[in-house]
Amino acid sequence: MSGTGTDTGAVPEQVVVIGAGIAGLAAAHRLLQRGARVTVLEAGNRVGGKLLPGEIAGVRVDLGAESLLARRPEAVALARETGLADLLQPPATATASIWTRGALRPMPKGHVMGVPGTAAALAGVLSDEGLARIERDADLPRTEVGDDVAVGTYVAGRLGREVVDRLVEPLLGGVYAGDAYRLSMRSAVPQLFEAARHHDSLTEAVRAIQARTAGTQQTGPVFMGIEGGVGRLPLAVADAVRARGGEILTGTPVTELRREAGAGWRVVAGRRVLRADAVVVATPAPAAADLLAAESPGAAAELRAVEYASMALITLAYRRADAAALPEGSGFLVPPVDGRSIKASTFASRKWGWIAEEDPDVVVVRTSVGRYGETEILDREDAELVDLSRRDLREATGLAAAPLQTRVTRWTNGLPQYPVGHHARVARVREHVAKLRGLAVCGAVYDGVGVPACIASAYAAVDQLGGDLRAVQQLTAHPVQSLHGGAGE
Numbered sequence: 001m002s003g004t005g006t007d008t009g010a011v012p013e014q015v016v017v018i019g020a021g022i023a024g025l026a027a028a029h030r031l032l033q034r035g036a037r038v039t040v041l042e043a044g045n046r047v048g049g050k051l052l053p054g055e056i057a058g059v060r061v062d063l064g065a066e067s068l069l070a071r072r073p074e075a076v077a078l079a080r081e082t083g084l085a086d087l088l089q090p091p092a093t094a095t096a097s098i099w100t101r102g103a104l105r106p107m108p109k110g111h112v113m114g115v116p117g118t119a120a121a122l123a124g125v126l127s128d129e130g131l132a133r134i135e136r137d138a139d140l141p142r143t144e145v146g147d148d149v150a151v152g153t154y155v156a157g158r159l160g161r162e163v164v165d166r167l168v169e170p171l172l173g174g175v176y177a178g179d180a181y182r183l184s185m186r187s188a189v190p191q192l193f194e195a196a197r198h199h200d201s202l203t204e205a206v207r208a209i210q211a212r213t214a215g216t217q218q219t220g221p222v223f224m225g226i227e228g229g230v231g232r233l234p235l236a237v238a239d240a241v242r243a244r245g246g247e248i249l250t251g252t253p254v255t256e257l258r259r260e261a262g263a264g265w266r267v268v269a270g271r272r273v274l275r276a277d278a279v280v281v282a283t284p285a286p287a288a289a290d291l292l293a294a295e296s297p298g299a300a301a302e303l304r305a306v307e308y309a310s311m312a313l314i315t316l317a318y319r320r321a322d323a324a325a326l327p328e329g330s331g332f333l334v335p336p337v338d339g340r341s342i343k344a345s346t347f348a349s350r351k352w353g354w355i356a357e358e359d360p361d362v363v364v365v366r367t368s369v370g371r372y373g374e375t376e377i378l379d380r381e382d383a384e385l386v387d388l389s390r391r392d393l394r395e396a397t398g399l400a401a402a403p404l405q406t407r408v409t410r411w412t413n414g415l416p417q418y419p420v421g422h423h424a425r426v427a428r429v430r431e432h433v434a435k436l437r438g439l440a441v442c443g444a445v446y447d448g449v450g451v452p453a454c455i456a457s458a459y460a461a462v463d464q465l466g467g468d469l470r471a472v473q474q475l476t477a478h479p480v481q482s483l484h485g486g487a488g489e
Contacts, residue, residue: 010034010466010467011031011034011035011036011278011462011465011466012036012276012277012278012438012465013036013037013277014036014037014275014276014277014278015028015031015036015037015038015039015276015277015278015279015280015465016038016039016040016041016265016267016274016276016278016279016280017031017038017039017040017041017279017280017282018040018041018254018257018267018279018280018281018282018283018291019040019041019042019049019281019282019283019287019443020040020041020042020044020047020048020049020234020238020248020250020282021047021048021049021050021051021234021282021283021443021444021454022048022049022050022051022233022234022237022451022454022455022458023049023282023442023443023444023454023455023457023458024040024042024049024280024282024283024442024443024458025040025047025048025234025237025238025241026074026078026237026454026455026458026459027280027282027442027458027459027461027462028040028237028241028246028248028280029078029081029082029237029240029241029244029246030458030459030462031280031462031465032241032244032245032246033244034462034466037245037246038241038246038247039246039247039248039249039274039276040241040246040247040248040249041249041252041253041254041267041269041274042248042249042250042251042252043251043252043253043254043283043287044250044251045250045251046250047234047235047238047248047250048064048231048233048234048235048238049064049234050064050065050411050414050444051064051065051230051231051233051234051451052064052231052409053228053229053230053231053232053235054229054231054315054407054409056315056316056317056364056405056406056407057317057359057362057364057404057405058358058359058362059317059355059358059359059362059364060228060229060354060355060358061229061315061348061355061364061366062229062230062231063231063313063315063407063409064230064231064313064409064411065230065451066225066229066230066346066348066352066366067091067223067224067225067230068223068224068225068226068230068233068450068451068452069222069223069450069451069452069482069483070090070220070221070222070223070224071222071483072450072452072453072456072480073452074451074452074455074456074459075224075233075450075451075452075455076088076224078233078237078455079224079226079233079236081240082233082236082237082239082240083236083239083240084226084232084233084236087226087227087228087232088224088225088226088227089224089225089226089227089352089353089354090220090221090223090224090225091221091223091225091330091351091352092350092351092352092353092356093328093329093330093350093351094221094222094223094330095107095328095329095330096329096330096331096332096333097327097329097331097332097333098125098166098167098170098332098333098334098335099332099333099334099338099340099396100125100166100334100335100338101125101127101166101338104327104332104396104397105124105125106124107332107333108121108122108123108124108125108167109121110210111167111206112189112191112192112206112209112210113151113168113171113172113189113192113483114155114163114164114167114168114169114170114171114172115155115159115163115168115189115192115202115206116134116159116163116203116206117203117206117207117210118134118203118207119131119132119134119135119203122134122163122166122167125166125167126162126163126166126167127162129162130160130162130163130166133159133160133162133163134159134160134163134203136160137158137159137201137202137203138201138203138204140158140201141200142200143157143158143196143202145185145186145193145196145197147186147421147424148184148185148186148187148193148420148421148422148423148424149184149185149186149193149420150180150181150182150183150184150185150419150420151164151168151172151180151181151183151184151185151188151189151192152164152168152169152179152180152181152182152183153181154185154196154202155168155180155202156181158201158202158203159202159203164180164181165335165336165337166335166337167335168180169335169336169337170333170334170335170336170343170344171333172188172189173333173336173343173344173371174333174343174344174368175188175449175450175482175483176188176309176372176415176417176418176449176482177309177310177311177343177370177371177372177414177415178309178371178372178415178417178418179371179372179373182372182417182419182420183417183418183419183420184418184419184420184421184422184423186422186423186479187418187422187423187426187479188418188481188482189481190478190479190481191209191481192205192206192209195208195209222483223483225351225352225354227354228354230451233451249269249272252269252270252272253269253270254267254268254269254291255268255269255270256268256294257279257281257291257292257294257295258294258295259295259436260275263277263437263438264276264277264438265277265278265279265438265439267279276438277438278438278439278440278465279438279439279440280440280441280442280458280461280462280465281439281440281441281442282441282442282443282458282461283443284308284413284416284443284444284445285303285304285306285308285416285445286303286304286306286308286413288300288303288441288443288445289301289303289304292433295436295439296432296433296435296436296439298428298432299428299429299432299433299441302425302428302429302432303429303445305425306416306417306425306445307372307416307417307419308413308414308415308416308417309370309371309372309373309413309414309415309417310370310374310375310378310410310411310412310413310414310415311368311369311370311371311378311410311411311414311415312368312369312370312378312385312408312409312410312411313366313367313368313408313409313411314342314366314367314368314369314385314386314389314406314407314408315348315364315365315366315406315407315408315409316364316365316366316367316386316389316390316393316403316405316406317362317363317364317365317403317404317405317406318362318363318364318365318399318401318403318404319361319362319363319401319404320360320361320362320363321361322401322402323363323365323399323401325397325398325399325400325401326347326350326363326365326397326399327397328350329347329350330346330347330350330351331344331345331346331347331350331351331365331366332344332345332396334392334396336371340392341369341377341388341389341391341392342367342368342369342388342389342392342393343368343369343370343371344367344368345365345366345367345368345389345392345393345396346365346366346367347363347365348364348365348366349362349363349364349365362404365393365399367389367392367393369385369388369389372417378410378412382406382408385408386403386406386408390403415444415449416444416445416449418449423476423477423479426445426446426447426476426479427476429441429446430446430472430476434464434469438465440461440462440464440465440472441461442454442457442458442460442461443457443458444457446475446476446479447460447475447476447479447480448479448480448481448482449482450480450482450483452480453479453480453482456471456475456480457475459471460472460474460475
């Protein structure tokens with residue numbers, strides 16, 4: 001993979017990037033570093049996609065994704081390259097909880113996305129029966145994972161459903177807003193999938209992962225934030241793109257993408273017609289399917305089959321004096337099996353020091369609602385979502401005060417789902433796209449939903465346009481694991 005370097009492999013002279021989320025912006029930035037002329041076309045009225053800075057009660061906050069996985073290099077490196085180095089901050093606390101079986105319980109350690117290396121790792125979260133079921137794993141015959149398998153199905157078969165329902169499900173739900181019994185282990189938890197292929201017992205596989213991780217002696221924080229919000233990253237990248245001579249047009253939906261006779265591409269956006277040597281499609285799957293339908297119907301058909309989950313973030317600001325009931329830590333996760341309305345809460349003022357510093361008298365809390373297949377809750381009015389959040393927060397923490405201000409941010413079809421076989425679908429999409437010279441795709445739908453995964457996908461797309469397929473092949477075979485940032489969304 002090209003990683004964080006600025007390799008100078010030849011790229012086409014004139015490139016159009018469709019989509020100004022973090023993947024499209026990262027692709028544009030890398031292309032400009034390699035000497036291309038770039039135009040970015042964005043249908044919406046802003047750049048940044050799922051990264052959205054905002055404010056509440058005079059305090060800057062994120063209204064979308066709020067942390068960057070720092071154990072992958074791409075996102076932190078891009079932040080540094082675009083002038084944000086001095087603003088990178090680790091979480092002030094990484095101590096999280098899980099609200100399950102009627103109480104807030106410390107988030108266990110010693111697991112891989114909720115899958116433990118020993119039963120003792122989940123003591124306090126699981127029942128005695130659930131812990132005893134984990135112990136049986138060592139005596140069970142080997143379970144083959146084949147080409148892919150659902151995380152929940154495989155883990156429940158080895159360790160019992162309680163592990164999945166009480167821990168794996170809320171952790172994966174925080175990343176994908178998905179259903180653990182549908183999600184692909186190969187795509188969503190590739191580290192675990194690889195280990196499970198080489199070990200007879202699942203707990204043994206987890207211990208092997210843990211030993212390997214310990215052996216690498218990784219230092220530094222697992223996650224990073226940005227002072228003022230992670231939503232500042234795409235704005236900084238956009239500024240860097242413009243500073244290098246790139247053009248970014250918002251409110252400019254692309255209505256047609258066709259190959260020119262001979263070579264090159266014709267891109268129609270409203271009344272504007274652009275001609276380019278190459279195109280990077282960095283949009284969600286439905287828009288990408290529409291764009292590719294004429295020239296790559298096979299890729300379009302695969303992309304149309306991708307499903308999405310919708311969610312909403314509810315941000316609440318309290319007077320500090322009214323929020324004394326809030327416990328320590330960064331927040332908590334909520335297993336769906338407990339039947340609560342919210343799926344997580346982040347104590348943002350506790351998690352990010354810069355929020356507390358901006359106004360020490362304001363405490364910001366975030367909750368999230370919505371998972372794959374849930375539509376009823378997201379059809380409710382904003383005020384009702386606020387009421388549901390306040391009710392659950394009161395029951396979980398004792399926080400009963402009325403907030404100073406609230407904001408509801410809806411992410412309709414915000415998170416692509418990675419069901420069993422997703423890796424094969426991505427491979428088929430790229431196989432179709434590879435038949436068309438000067439075309440590449442990137443974004444959350446392909447190789448991981450986290451910010452570093454989207455940037456890695458963008459860099460691989462740029463490499464592909466330069467004739468280097470190694471990064472695309474590596475990502476297709478080994479997606480980027482997107483971890484849960486402690487508590488919350």
